[in-house]
Amino acid sequence: xxxxxxxxxxxxxxxxxxxxxxxxxxxxxxxxxxxxxxxxxxxxxxxxxxxxxxxxxxxxxxxxxxxxxxxxxxxxxxxxxxxxxxxxxxxxxxxxxxxxxxxxxxxxxxxxxxxxxxxxxxxxxxxxxxxxxxxxxxxxxxxxxxxxxxxxxxxxxxxxxxxxxxxxxxxxxxxxxxxxxxxxxxxxxxxxxxxxxxxxxxxxxxxxxxxxxxxxxxxxxxxxxxxxxxxxxxxxxxxxxxxxxxxxxxxxxxxxxxxxxxxxxxxxxxxxxxxxxxxxxxxxxxxxxxxxxx
Numbered sequence: 001x002x003x004x005x006x007x008x009x010x011x012x013x014x015x016x017x018x019x020x021x022x023x024x025x026x027x028x029x030x031x032x033x034x035x036x037x038x039x040x041x042x043x044x045x046x047x048x049x050x051x052x053x054x055x056x057x058x059x060x061x062x063x064x065x066x067x068x069x070x071x072x073x074x075x076x077x078x079x080x081x082x083x084x085x086x087x088x089x090x091x092x093x094x095x096x097x098x099x100x101x102x103x104x105x106x107x108x109x110x111x112x113x114x115x116x117x118x119x120x121x122x123x124x125x126x127x128x129x130x131x132x133x134x135x136x137x138x139x140x141x142x143x144x145x146x147x148x149x150x151x152x153x154x155x156x157x158x159x160x161x162x163x164x165x166x167x168x169x170x171x172x173x174x175x176x177x178x179x180x181x182x183x184x185x186x187x188x189x190x191x192x193x194x195x196x197x198x199x200x201x202x203x204x205x206x207x208x209x210x211x212x213x214x215x216x217x218x219x220x221x222x223x224x225x226x227x228x229x230x231x232x233x234x235x236x237x238x239x240x241x242x243x244x245x246x247x248x249x250x251x252x253x254x255x256x257x258x259x260x261x262x263x264x265x266x267x268x269x270x271x272x273x274x275x276x277x278x279x280x281x282x283x284x285x286x287x288x289x290x291x292x293x294x
Contacts, residue, residue, distance in 0.1 A: 004223015005035075010197075014226045018106070018193035026224060027174050027185050030054050035218040040211045047144045052172035053181075056204050056215040061171065061188050062125020062163035063203045065195040066259045069094065070116035074264075076256040077105070077195060079167075079187040081133040087183035088132075088170070090190035093252040100253035105190050114194055121269035122195065122202055123239070123259070126162035127276075129155050129248030133166060142180070143172040155248045163250050201230035202270050205281040213281060213289045220290065227290065233283045236272040237263075244273060 003010050006025045009017040016022055029035070030053035042055020064078035073095050080091035080102060090105035092113050103110040131152045138147040146169040153161030167184060174181040192199055204216040219225040239247065239262075246258035262271060272280070281289070 002223070003226065004221060006222040006224065008223040010223075010226075013197075014229070015197050016189065016192045016224070018190045023182075023186050023189050025222075026189060027176075027182070029219075029222050029224060030057055030171070030174060030185075032218075032222075035221060036211075036215055040214045042211045042215070045144070048172055050144070051175050051178070052144065053174055053185075054215050054218075055210050056207075056212045056219075057171045058164050058166075058168040059125055059206065059212070060200055060203050061167040061184055062127075063122060063199070064125070064255060065122050065191070065199060066120045066262075066264070067114070067117040067194075068120055068264075069113060074120070074256065074260050075113055075117065076252055076259050077191060078252055078255065079132070079163075079184065079191060080252055083133070083135065086133070086136065087180060088187045089183070090187045090194075091252060093256045095256070100256055102252050105194060119196055120264045120267040121271065122199055123247065123255075124203065124206055124236075124270075124272040124276075125164045125167075126248050126250060126273070127160065127164040128158060129153055129162045130250040131161065131166035132163055132250045132252075138169070143169040146172055155245055162248065166250075197226050197229040198232050198268070201225045201286075202232060202234070205230075205286065206236070206272055206276065207279050208281055208285070209279060213286070216281075216286065217289050230286055230290070231283050234268075234270060235282075236270045236277055236280050238274050238277055239271045247273075 001010050006029050009019050041049045067075050076093040079088050091102050092110045093102040136148050148166050148169045151161040151165035153159050170184045220227050243258040243261050246254045
């Protein structure tokens with residue numbers, strides 16, 4: 001099926017398909033300045049939105065998901081970094097005979113790991129702590145002067161950092177020739193295709209500021225997200241301090257360890273860091289945002 005103004009390809013259940021058409025549709029959507037324009041793009045420096053994605057994109061790309069595989073073990077799903085290619089890919093991390101292992105979602109092993117799995121929920125991307133692209137050395141020319149290495153912070157730092165800021169950098173250029181940024185868009189589509197239609201709007205609802213509510217409405221109008229998914233009647237759960245430190249490492253194997261320590265009863269759930277959990281958009285607030293009069 002096709003959905004919305006941008007004709008995203010979705011399954012009969014309403015979940016995004018992992019297709020080249022959807023990658024291109026999302027790339028064009030995040031560069032669209034009709035559905036979202038001016039101050040509604042979110043905060044940024046001069047030039048950040050010349051070739052870059054809406055502000056909400058970095059929060060979406062930084063988040064991850066958790067599922068239970070057919071053998072009853074938890075798997076961690078995220079956008080990971082390939083240090084050889086300096087590109088990003090959708091990944092699955094799981095326990096392989098007592099040792100954590102990370103594979104590409106689109107690999108044979110990755111697809112096998114997701115077969116007959118049950119979604120447990122989502123985890124907010126970290127806006128402090130480490131980035132996933134260790135040891136990068138960006139120039140000031142490729143991401144409108146932003147450099148990923150500047151956001152690789154210690155776990156105990158309160159400064160801007162983590163995967164959200166990492167992808168603020170990478171998504172400042174998503175033109176077709178922007179290899180790194182395009183790899184993030186591709187990886188994100190693969191992530192959404194396995195984590196379901198609620199993934200993107202749930203993460204977007206984590207902020208009432210930064211114009212995220214307007215950008216969520218645009219995601220619905222464009223067809224990237226179904227309106228029922230944006231109105232999921234749920235509330236976020238605080239990530240306990242012990243697990244927070246593991247997630248701030250931005251290491252998929254430590255994220256899997258943290259996921260195994262979370263309480264997944266009454267799932268699906270959305271776990272958020274305490275620092276911004278009060279900024280959550282309730283279902284009633286999203287209903288108001290989606291109203292034609294808004």
